[in-house]
Amino acid sequence: MSSTSSVPPFPGIKPATLRTGADLAKAGLAADSDINALDAVGAEYSISIPGGLAALIDPADPDDPIARQFVPDPAELVARDDELDDPIGDETHSPVRGLVHRYPDRVLLMPTLSCPVYCRYCFRRDQVGRAAGTPTADDLEVAYRYIEDRPDIREVILTGGDPLSLSDARLARIIARLDTIPYLNNIRIHTRVPVVLPDRITDGLIAALQSDTPVWMALHTNHARELTDEVAAACDRLTRGGIPLLSQTVLLKGVNDSVDVLTDLMRRLIALKIKPYYLHHPDRARGTAKFRLTLTEGRALVAALRGNISGLCQPTYVVDIPGGHGKTPAQDVTPAGDGTDRWNLRDFRGETHEYVDNSG
Ligand SMILES: *Cc1c(COP(=O)(O)O)cnc(C)c1O
Ligand code: SF4
Numbered sequence: 208m209s210s211t212s213s214v215p216p217f218p219g220i221k222p223a224t225l226r227t228g229a230d231l232a233k234a235g236l237a238a239d240s241d242i243n244a245l246d247a248v249g250a251e252y253s254i255s256i257p258g259g260l261a262a263l264i265d266p267a268d269p270d271d272p273i274a275r276q277f278v279p280d281p282a283e284l285v286a287r288d289d290e291l292d293d294p295i296g297d298e299t300h301s302p303v304r305g306l307v308h309r310y311p312d313r314v315l316l317m318p319t320l321s322c323p324v325y326c327r328y329c330f331r332r333d334q335v336g337r338a339a340g341t342p343t344a345d346d347l348e349v350a351y352r353y354i355e356d357r358p359d360i361r362e363v364i365l366t367g368g369d370p371l372s373l374s375d376a377r378l379a380r381i382i383a384r385l386d387t388i389p390y391l392n393n394i395r396i397h398t399r400v401p402v403v404l405p406d407r408i409t410d411g412l413i414a415a416l417q418s419d420t421p422v423w424m425a426l427h428t429n430h431a432r433e434l435t436d437e438v439a440a441a442c443d444r445l446t447r448g449g450i451p452l453l454s455q456t457v458l459l460k461g462v463n464d465s466v467d468v469l470t471d472l473m474r475r476l477i478a479l480k481i482k483p484y485y486l487h488h489p490d491r492a493r494g495t496a497k498f499r500l501t502l503t504e505g506r507a508l509v510a511a512l513r514g515n516i517s518g519l520c521q522p523t524y525v526v527d528i529p530g531g532h533g534k535t536p537a538q539d540v541t542p543a544g545d546g547t548d549r550w551n552l553r554d555f556r557g558e559t560h561e562y563v564d565n566s567g
Contacts, residue, residue, distance in 0.1 A: 222261065228242035231279075237278065245281065251284060252325065253322075253335065257323055260433075263432060263435065270461065272429075276459070278327070280327065280497070282496075285496075290493045291491050292493065293333065294490040303349050305318065305347060309531065314363055315366050316363050317342070317365075317367045318342060318365065318370060319341060319372055320341050321341075321372045322369040323403055326457075328459055330490035331492075335368055351385070361391060363391060363395070365397065366397040369399055370396050371400035371412070376415075382417075386420045396425070397425050398426060402438055405438045406437070410444075413450070416448070423451050424452055425454065425484055427455050431468070431475040443480075451482075454476050454483050455484055455485045455487065457487045460500045461498070462498070464504065470512065470515070474520055482519070484523070485525050486522040486525070488502065488525065491529060502562075509538055528552045528554055550564060
């Protein structure tokens with residue numbers, strides 16, 4: 208395997224996490240003249256790039272796909288009219304703090320709003336990285352009782368924020384509490400940690416995730432260059448620890464919007480025993496216009512993958528219907544018929560929602 212791995216500057220010394228405009232400038236990832244502008248972005252949308260991840264960026268490449276995902280851009284403070292604070296409508300489906308119940312048989316539980324890295328395109332960027340809104344231990348107990356009282360709920364999806372940014376002890380308590388709930392078929396963890404902070408996948412963490420209720424994990428990754436030898440080793444520890452791995456990828460302009468990049472990513476995932484699960488059409492989060500492509504463009508990319516690469520390598524391309532109506536397969540949407548930029552999106556209840564696509 209080629210050397211995509213990151214090497215810390217001195218053996219045993221971990222490169223520091225970048226959190227400010229000055230940190231970014233010192234690492235050669237921003238101009239000194241941009242420091243103030245980037246700190247203004249950081250005041251609105253948190254900044255964090257673990258040192259090992261920053262080391263994968265080629266500062267000489269203006270189109271580096273890792274830099275584009277994580278290095279802030281002053282243009283993030285420019286919001287467009289069609290952008291939303293809560294692009295997928297979580298708030299309208301949150302009966303108790305820290306829990307989102309949109310589909311009959313599964314809920315999202317968000318025990319933390321903190322992430323090891325803040326993706327510049329994040330669909331929850333208005334909430335993540337700040338203390339406000341984080342559920343307390345009492346809130347979590349209310350959420351567990353909500354689940355317990357509803358036997359139709361068969362799956363709890365831990366998300367956030369990133370659940371693996373919690374300590375082993377806190378995670379173990381959450382998993383153990385969920386394990387006491389009858390009727391739960393499985394627990395699922397949505398995380399970016401194995402990819403952006405592979406050293407966090409320790410024996411202690413894997414021990415914290417052991418439970419009679421099966422624990423599945425969906426890793427968020429967008430480019431094969433993120434999947435270094437260290438990440439491969441972390442995934443190996445997880446699969447050996449009995450945790451089946453899936454992936455979620457966000458389709459992002461300038462990061463992975465090409466057949467070759469998607470092919471490399473999906474093949475690398477399968478080689479790491481990770482089943483590609485979802486490819487997400489980018490959401491309309493504020494200040495993320497540079498990442499968005501049109502449904503027409505996304506559908507052409509996904510159609511080109513079909514047949515040309517193994518069926519194992521095929522994720523389902525989905526778009527979250529704005530307003531909280533859930534995900535729908537983007538390959539199945541129908542044009543409204545009056546031009547290429549209007550679509551009819553059918554939700555899982557069979558209702559149709561108009562989607563005007565002016566991302567191009
Ligand atoms: C995406 C999402 C899920 C999970 O959906 P799957 O299709 O099962 O992966 C569950 N609840 C909410 C609110 C979601 O947004
Ligand atoms: S890891 Fe997920 S929740 Fe955290 S910033 Fe990235 S996209 Fe948002």
